[in-house]
Amino acid sequence: MQHQEEPALQLVQKINQIIAKHLTPAGMLQEIAQVLGAAFEVDCCSLVTVMDKVSGSTISAYWCTQEYLELPHPQKILSSEQVDLPVVHCASEPLTIEDISTIENSLGIGYQSLPLSIQAVLAIPCRFGGKNNGVISLVKFHPYDWNEQEKHLLKAVESACAIAFSQVIQAQVIASQQQELQTCAHHQSLIKQLTILSRSNLELNQMLQLAITSTASALQADRGLLILLKYTDPLFKARPKKQAPKARATVVSEWLRKSEDLLTQENSFWVAECDLCQKVFTEPGKPIIIDRRIDKDISVVAPVFALDVLPTLLLMPLESQGKVLGFLVLQQTDARNWQPAELNIVEMVCAHLSNAIIQTQTLKQVQTLVDERTAQLQRSLEVQAKLYERTRQYVEQLRELNHLKDEFVSNMSDRLRYPLTNMRMALRNLRQPGVSLERHKLYMDILEQECTKEINLINDLLTLQRLENQPQRPQFASIDLNTKIQDLVASFEQPLREQGLTISIDLPDETYVLQTEVESFDRILQEMFTNVGKYSEPDTTVHLQVSHRVNQQIDQIILKLTNIGHDISEEEATYIFDRFRRGKGRWTPGTGLGLALVKSLVQHLNGMIAVESIPIENSNLSKICFTLTLPQFSDESNPYSNSD
DSSP states (O other): OHHHHHHHHHHHHHHHHHHHTTOOHHHHHHHHHHHHHHHHTOSEEEEEEOOOTTTOSOOEEEEEOHHHHTSOOOSSOOOGGGSOGGGEEESSSSOOHHHHHHHHHHHHHHTSSOSSOOOEEEEEEEEETTEEEEEEEEEESSOOOOOHHHHHHHHHTHHHHHHHHHHHHHHHHHHHHHHHHHHHHHHHHHHHHHHHHHHSOOOHHHHHHHHHHHHHHHTTOSEEEEEEEEESSTTOOHHHHOSOOSEEEEEEEEEESSSSOOOOSOOEEEGGGOHHHHHHHHSTTSOEEEETTTOOSOOOOOGGGOTTTOOEEEEEEEEETTEEEEEEEEEESSOOOOOHHHHHHHHHHHHHHHHHHHHHHHHHHHHHHHHHHHHHHHHHHHHHHHHHHHHHHHHHHHHHHHHHHHHHHHHHHHHHHHHHHHHHHHHHHHHSTTOOHHHHHHHHHHHHHHHHHHHHHHHHHHHHHHHHHSOOOOOOEEEEHHHHHHHHHHHHHHHHHHTTEEEEEEOOSSOOEEEEOHHHHHHHHHHHHHHHHHHSOTTEEEEEEEEEEEETTEEEEEEEEEEEEEOOOHHHHHHTTSTTOOOTTOOOOOOSOHHHHHHHHHHHTTOEEEEEEEEOTTSSEEEEEEEEEEEOOOTTTOTTTTOO
16 A cells, blocks of 8 residues: 555645746646656646636646647647537546536636547546635546546645645736736726826817827727717707717727728718728617628628728717717627627716816817907907097098198287288388488388289189189290290399399200290299298209100100208108198298199199109208209190190
């Protein structure tokens, strides 16, 4: 008896040594299987753990002799139903129904593919803590009767193998728990990321892309899609109608684990044209989980899902107050059994995204409303600003007109009162007794001069009034231009010389015959020379240049009168030819009618007049140039030559 117990003791010691090495679970069972196979001199040996629903999947170790390993293996997988139960013997007595079921299931797991058919099996279920935790199977490929010594030896190592199975199962449970903890940490990290994203200032499309990337990656999917719906009827409610709406679905974000491109040319489709999306509306309240290889009832699916490449699909609706906003889709190449915790995570992600979409849409609507109101307010402010500016301009114009009126009244009263005062003084002096003939002549000259000034002023006012309100055609006559210019310059040469001015004229070699109204032409040049005499700097030269040019087939006479004086600003140039307007800061006496009369007379003669101020370098003075342009009509081209 002691001789029989020695092999058993040695075998148990070897198994205990293997257990003490702290190998990996699979490595431990594999080494034990090799030791048992060699000890019993069998063809094959397998050790298979018996796991409950909480522990997880089984772990098996398979050993076969080298001569059989070199044989070709069949492609067909051996199942538990294919094992011939009469060839199976158990090393322990008595057997229960549970033991038989455990052994049968372990054979299907331990011998998935064998080179030869099983002819003899000696198996024993291992018990630890009153429960089966593994099965040891010894296999021969030829008929064999197991003796009592072999059964006794296998029964002797059962307790040691049970300890090994227990450690393997415990390690598996710990690994499973660690994996669950890691998965839970990933899920918590995902929720934290989504919470941060929902509070960020990212645009909706950026946030959705980051969300689907984080979700698909955390749940180890191969592909993630976010699809948003645009309803033709914005008031459509999915839940009460239980029917697919008229809505356009568009892929807004996509994530792929692998580099292959699954995008189709069209990334949008109608919900009514996809049976998969219609299920969300016709079967509300639950996610859509399909495997295209198994579920054949879904015939029409939008191409964007690419079920031929990624057949396993999870589709979860994005909802807000009973309205489906879109879908979150996770796809995989291989079959997958989605756990309740994973579905809860996906549902939570959909809730976060739905809130983010609604908040973004609400903010966009509010922003649009604010922009519209702001635009309306801006337009209102612009209108008010324009009205204010127009009113301000009216006030400025009224103030300017009032100033002009005051200036006109002051100038006119001064211009009218001053000659009358001199005339009155002359008359009083003439009435004095004993007035000498010399003084009598002086007072009469004063009366004549002041009366002439008064008459000229009144005539200027009447002429301006007539030219503006009752224009008449000019009475053209032919004049020798050079002769006329020389006569006018000679009449002003002495008065200008008394003011320290000299006159320089530049006449063409060939004189021109100008058809014009002589009286108006003379008055224009007189007023221009008078103006030059008032505003020229002493000891300077007044230059008059006469030239001829043809502009658009029209002969023109150009007269340029240039003097040196103070600069005329752009503002002054705009009103210098207006009546009763005088340059600012210029205190030379006058009525402000001279240049206004010049402009009216020039227009009366169908001509133009302009002024230009050119600053002189290194000086505070400017060159002032008045340019007078008059048409030179021939007898045929004169518009008034044939009219009476």
